[in-house]
Amino acid sequence: MATRVLMTGNDAIGEAAIRAGCDAYYGYPITPQNEITAFMALHMPENNRVFIQAESEISAINMVFGTAAAGKRAMTSSSSPGISLKQEGISFLAGAELPAVIVNVQRGGPGLGNIAPSQSDYFQATKGGGHGDYHQIVLAPDSVQEMHDLTILAFKLAGKYRTPVMILTDGRLGQMMEPLILYKGTPPPMQRKAWAVNGAINRKPNFIRSLYLVEGELETLNIKLQKKYAGIRQKEIRCEKRLTQDCEVLLVAYGTSARIAKGAIASVRAAGIRAGLLRPITLWPFPYDAIARIAKHVKGVLVVEMSSGQMLEDVKLAVNGHVPVFFEGRMGGGVPLESSIVKKIKSISRRKIMTGH
Amino acid sequence: MLERILITGAGGQGVILLGRLLASSAVEHIPHITFFPSYGAEVRGGTSVCQVILSAKEIASPLSETFDSILVMNQISLENVIRQMKKNCLVLVNSSLCKIPPVSSKVVSVDATRLADNLGDTRVANFIMLGAYLAAKPVVTPLQAEKSIRELLAGKNMSLIELNIKAFRTGLES
Structure with a gap:
């Protein structure tokens, strides 16, 4: 090594x-x-x-x-x-x-x-x-x-x-x-x-x-x-996908927020909740298609950012109304806590999905 | 393994150096390491804080809310972090400058500043604390720590390097 x-x-x-x-x-x-x-x-x-x-x-x-x-x-x-x-x-x-x-x-x-x-x-x-x-x-x-x-x-x-x-x-x-x-x-x-x-x-x-x-x-x-x-x-679109194959809740986050999201995913997975992360590495060009593909099989998408919800808009464009998109963020120098992300993931995973449409 | 360490003291006591040294000592054999300093509009004489996380698994955030070990160099810093001193936490206090806190943690008192004065330089109290910490929790071997001290101080004069090594060994045996 x-x-x-x-x-x-x-x-x-x-x-x-x-x-x-x-x-x-x-x-x-x-x-x-x-x-x-x-x-x-x-x-x-x-x-x-x-x-x-x-x-x-x-x-x-x-x-x-x-x-x-x-x-x-x-x-x-x-x-x-x-x-x-x-x-x-x-x-x-x-x-x-x-x-x-x-x-x-x-x-x-x-x-x-x-x-x-x-x-x-x-x-x-x-x-x-x-x-x-x-x-x-x-x-x-x-x-x-x-x-x-x-x-x-x-x-x-x-x-x-x-x-x-x-x-x-x-x-x-x-x-x-x-x-x-x-x-x-x-x-x-x-x-x-x-x-x-x-x-x-x-x-x-x-x-x-x-x-x-x-x-x-x-x-x-x-x-x-x-x-x-x-x-x-x-x-040139680049992104990291983690545990997105079987996920029911998809997180989208980049940079520091993605690190914390990874911690949250590890903790909910241990409790049997199937969460996954798509982490854009290129923010422009943005991985719209990769997000859209995964969004097809999830109950909801959670965007985590240290802002009022800016990348959130691009994620919504990618998901295009297919499933609800939720947001967890802090502003003005605040950093999202793993515990609050976990709470949001849990509430999304409890959502009932209408089937047969 | 997972070891989350909080180190705090007065600016100038070598808190940041102590944290960096601990982190660099672990580079060769601990897979995941983060070091995070308090940065910002700090003033001379203010409080200095850093966190080191050593982990077998990926580290999500370099800032933890709970700690496995807390090293405290002076009384004001001790009062700032006393609420973090939980039952399973190891607390090392520089008893030359701190009162022993009434907490449920295991508290080890190290007369670091006085021992440093005896060695001829009050500034090496930080490496005495490092030695005492590694004696209580051998997360890295003394050999690795000494190697890091030599690397970190490379280019400084030999007597300074030897003094710091001596301080580290004093702490290890205290």
């Missing part, structure tokens, strides 16, 4: 970025993601990479834009209020079709909120927090190991699709330590980027922009983007 090391989730992201070949990191401090910035400040220069503490979050995301435009791998990280500030930059990255990795270690909101873990930026992350018809790929780890592995994946997907990729996690996963196995592979090879603005020697100058004033040009770009998004929806 490979050697395990003990790390915080935040450090595991930083370590993964370096191993994925991140050329430049730009950050601005905010709790609970500061360990990423501190880690990169220490280790990027050691690896002859670029580290800059920007003067603001807006500056950091635009430095990412510049680096990506030059054909290099770039990352920035922040927590909820800081991620709000980056939204304009993310929209520009999407419009200019530039690869980038953005990490959101979510904290309680709205406003400056607090520093406790939260999942209330789901809408912002998955529905396009900036303006325009765009999507970013959104990855949601539920362990320190996945914080690491999904960061590697984020760089791969960003490069493959020339699109911003967000890692959507929270303060609890960022702060906690767990053992993990580090990525040993080489950074994915850098394809020749014919589009990059990296010195027009023996070629025509390239031009990277998201401004298209000539009539029809912007619509053409949007059609191209939507085609790309359709391809991502087809190929």
